[in-house]
Amino acid sequence: MSERNNSAWSPSSRELERRALRRKLSRKQAIIAAVSSVFVLGSLAVVLITSPGWEVVKATFFDIEYGKEVFPTVVKGLWINLQLTFFGGIAIGIIAMGLALLRTTKSPALTPFRFLATAYVDIFRGAPLILIILLVGFGVPALRLQGISSNVIVLGTIAVVLTYSAYVAEVIRSGILSIHPSQRAAARSLGLTSGQTMRFVVLPQALRRVVPPLLNDFVSLLKDTGLVSILGVTDAVRAAQINASRTFNYTPYVVAAILFLLITIPMTRYTDRAIRQRTQAQNSEGAI
Amino acid sequence: MANVLELQSVRKAFGTEVVLNNLSLQVPEHTATVLIGASGSGKSTLLRCINLLETIDDGQILLDGQEITDPSIQVDDVRRKLGMVFQSFNLFPHKTVLENITLAPIKVQNKSADEAREIATKLLSRFDLADKSDQYPDRLSGGQQQRVAIIRSLAINPRLLLLDEITSALDPVLVNEVLSIVRDLKQDGMTMVLATHEMGFATQVADEVCFLESGNILERGSAEQVLKNPTNLKTQEFLKRVHQAGRL
Numbered sequence: 380m381s382e383r384n385n386s387a388w389s390p391s392s393r394e395l396e397r398r399a400l401r402r403k404l405s406r407k408q409a410i411i412a413a414v415s416s417v418f419v420l421g422s423l424a425v426v427l428i429t430s431p432g433w434e435v436v437k438a439t440f441f442d443i444e445y446g447k448e449v450f451p452t453v454v455k456g457l458w459i460n461l462q463l464t465f466f467g468g469i470a471i472g473i474i475a476m477g478l479a480l481l482r483t484t485k486s487p488a489l490t491p492f493r494f495l496a497t498a499y500v501d502i503f504r505g506a507p508l509i510l511i512i513l514l515v516g517f518g519v520p521a522l523r524l525q526g527i528s529s530n531v532i533v534l535g536t537i538a539v540v541l542t543y544s545a546y547v548a549e550v551i552r553s554g555i556l557s558i559h560p561s562q563r564a565a566a567r568s569l570g571l572t573s574g575q576t577m578r579f580v581v582l583p584q585a586l587r588r589v590v591p592p593l594l595n596d597f598v599s600l601l602k603d604t605g606l607v608s609i610l611g612v613t614d615a616v617r618a619a620q621i622n623a624s625r626t627f628n629y630t631p632y633v634v635a636a637i638l639f640l641l642i643t644i645p646m647t648r649y650t651d652r653a654i655r656q657r658t659q660a661q662n663s664e665g666a667i
Numbered sequence: 668m669a670n671v672l673e674l675q676s677v678r679k680a681f682g683t684e685v686v687l688n689n690l691s692l693q694v695p696e697h698t699a700t701v702l703i704g705a706s707g708s709g710k711s712t713l714l715r716c717i718n719l720l721e722t723i724d725d726g727q728i729l730l731d732g733q734e735i736t737d738p739s740i741q742v743d744d745v746r747r748k749l750g751m752v753f754q755s756f757n758l759f760p761h762k763t764v765l766e767n768i769t770l771a772p773i774k775v776q777n778k779s780a781d782e783a784r785e786i787a788t789k790l791l792s793r794f795d796l797a798d799k800s801d802q803y804p805d806r807l808s809g810g811q812q813q814r815v816a817i818i819r820s821l822a823i824n825p826r827l828l829l830l831d832e833i834t835s836a837l838d839p840v841l842v843n844e845v846l847s848i849v850r851d852l853k854q855d856g857m858t859m860v861l862a863t864h865e866m867g868f869a870t871q872v873a874d875e876v877c878f879l880e881s882g883n884i885l886e887r888g889s890a891e892q893v894l895k896n897p898t899n900l901k902t903q904e905f906l907k908r909v910h911q912a913g914r915l
Contacts, residue, residue, distance in 0.1 A: 565757035565816075568718050569771035569823060570747035579770060583761050660803070 442630040449622045449631045456618030457638050463536050463604040463614070468597065470540045475547035480577070482548070483555045496548075503545035509606055512538040516610040535607030543600055550592045554585035587657070594650045598643045615639070669731075671696050671827050671858045672717065677726035679709075679716055679882075686712045688882035689726070694827070697856040701869040701890070704879035705905060710862035711754075713879070714829045717860065718751050731826065747775055750820030750828040754835050756812045758804035758819070764791070765800040768819045776823060783822070790818045794848055810841030817848055828852065830861035866909055870894055878902045 390398070427433060481489060481496040503511065515538035520529040528534065558581050566576040608617035615638060619631035672694040679687040686709045694700050702710045715721045717728060719735065719742050728736045735745045758767050768790070769783035778786075791797045794814055804812050813833055820828065830849065834842040846868050853859065853872045863869055869876055869890055876893040878886040878901070886899040897903045 561753065561755060561757045562759065564720055565751075565753060565759070566770075567743075568720065568746055568749065568751035569820065570743050570775040571771060572743050575774050579774065580759055584759075587761065 439627070440629050440633055442628055445626070445628050446630045446634050449619070450634060452618045452622060453615050453631055453634050453638060456613055456615035457635070459532065459612060459614040460601060460604045460616075461642075463532070463539065463607065464597075464601045467536050467540050467543070467604065468600060470536075471543045471547055471600070474540065474544040475551055478544060478548035479551035479555060482552050486573075500545045500548055503542050504549065506542070508539070508542045508603060509609065511542050512606055512609060514538075515541070516607075531610040531612050532607070535604075535610050535612055539600070539604060539607065543596065543603075547593065547596055550589050550596065551585065554589035555581055557588055558584050587654075590650065590654055594647065598647065601643060602639060669696055670694060670729075671731060672860065673727075673729040673732075674713075674717075675727045675729070677713075677716065677728060678724045679712055679721060680724055686882050687716065687723070690882065690884060691726075692877065692884065694858060694860055695874075696858055698874035699853050699859040699861065699872045701873035701876045702860065702862040702879055703864070703866070703869060703876060703893075703905070705908075708879040709882045710879055711831050714751070714831045714860065714862060717827075718749050718829055719745055743775075747823060748826040750823065750825035752813070752816050752820050752828070752830045752833050754832040756804070756809070756816045756836070758812055758816055760804055763801050763803055764796070764807070764815050767804065767815060768822045771819070771823045786822055787818070790821055794818060794851075808841060809837045810844045813837065813841075813845045814848055817845070821852075826858065828857055828859045828861075830859060830863070832862050832864065834863070834865060864909065866894055866906070878905065880905070 430436075478496045478500060481492050482500070484493065512535055516531060516534045519527060519534055519537075555577075562580055562584070563576055566580040567573070571579065605614055605616035608614050608620070611617075613621070615635045619635040622631040623629050670693045672692070674690060674692040677687050677690045678685070690709075690713070692700065702713065704710055712721060716723050723736055726736075727734050730745065730748065734740075758764075759770070762770065765784065765787055768787040769780070772778045772783035772786060773780060788797065788800065791800055794817075796811065796814060796818070799807060799811060799815070804815065807815065813836075817830075817833070833849075834845050837845065842865065846865065849859070849861070849868075850872060859872075861872075873890040875887060876890050877884045878893060878897070878899065880901050886893055886897060886902045893902065894906065897906060
């Protein structure tokens with residue numbers, strides 16, 4: 380587009396009127412928003428504080444002193460959750476990608492693997508995560524196989540990875556299927572092989588499209604790593620539980636919840652922003 | 668002149684619907700063959716069959732005398748020799764104009780990134796798009812996108828260019844900037860098969876015009892013959908309708 384000369388233009392009186400009106404309207408909307416926020420949040424606070432059990436709840440759930448005391452143990456437990464999420468996340472990404480590619484390929488040589496991938500997804504997506512954790516955590520050591528770890532953290536991670544790979548594979552697969560066949564036709568007609576077409580044309584677009592649901596899965600992965608506590612791993616949830624049952628003060632649960640939120644909320648905001656910037660750069664309606 | 672492309676009694680059906688029926692065609696080197704006909708007459712299918720995006724049900728297609736419809740042939744090697752431009756551009760939205768053009772030269776022809784960029788830049792400047800090389804396709808007008816798509820298919824230096832109603836998705840003002848590229852290519856001696864509704868343009872570039880109707884070529888000959896003095900009743904009827912739509 381050519382640059383247009385803008386210096387000779389000054390807004391007309393009608394435009395100035397419009398701007399003044401727009402300012403007035405947005406001021407009015409800001410006032411309405413403020414009043415309604417104060418009213419709604421204030422009412423909630425009043426209901427909470429004036430409720431008959433508030434003093435007891437405050438003492439058992441929001442005991443700041445006790446919260447400070449248990450904070451280091453809960454943080455130490457959270458470190459386990461983060462490690463589990465990190466290493467598990469990498470493994471999930473790799474396995475899920477493999478499953479998704481297998482399920483979308485048409486290569487005849489891979490037919491048995493395609494069948495196995497489908498069965499895998501059906502089983503692990505359908506079974507409750509907690510059962511898989513119990514089966515892997517207690518079942519695998521019972522086999523007494525040489526060289527198989529009996530470390531509960533490792534076994535718990537494996538169980539989480541098994542289940543989440545099935546979820547994530549389906550998300551990636553749906554992204555791959557959402558790319559219009561004309562993109563494939565264009566790539567193939569340039570002489571790209573089907574593998575190159577997948578790698579350079581289909582996957583980059585598909586993955587960008589599934590970032591929001593993947594992020595959703597990532598947040599729930601972080602939370603679900605807490606389930607490995609049933610194997611006796613002292614993660615943040617377990618650490619909070621131990622401290623809570625020792626004193627019958629439930630503040631450690633609140634501390635753990637706040638710590639999880641401190642990680643997940645900024646992560647969500649950051650990803651949303653990254654996606655938005657990417658979309659604006661390409662101005663592509665298909666990007667999200 | 669040797670035939671670059673030859674179709675012998677090609678048949679293609681989708682289910683019970685016969686789209687190409689015993690269709691034969693020769694395209695000599697440096698000539699442009701224009702396919703005209705109503706929507707659904709088989710023009711696009713014909714082009715997609717040549718590019719092996721569709722498998723034919725009978726007959727043969729030969730490229731430089733070699734049968735490309737042989738099942739044992741390397742499909743990717745055949746496509747490397749053919750350029751295809753689509754009605755809906757089909758640029759890759761996640762790649763810049765330059766990346767769209769250099770993808771195939773780098774990945775298919777194993778050219779270095781520098782060499783591929785040089786080819787792309789040369790083509791972009793030739794067709795007045797040098798300043799767009801770092802833009803993403805969605806930022807371009809339809810006419811610019813289609814010109815980029817043509818350049819993308821030219822970058823692999825094809826033996827034959829297939830153009831499938833490349834101006835049908837454009838508004839009339841933008842049509843000419845795209846067609847002028849095709850006129851230039853024709854001057855360069857590029858061998859082409861194109862489906863179009865632009866009869867004026869067909870007259871300018873066509874060495875042979877083929878009128879397709881339900882999978883058959885009902886009339887063929889020079890543009891003068893087919894477009895000005897059609898003998899077949901159906902051709903006359905079709906051209907009359909095009910004329911009424913203001914496209915002649």
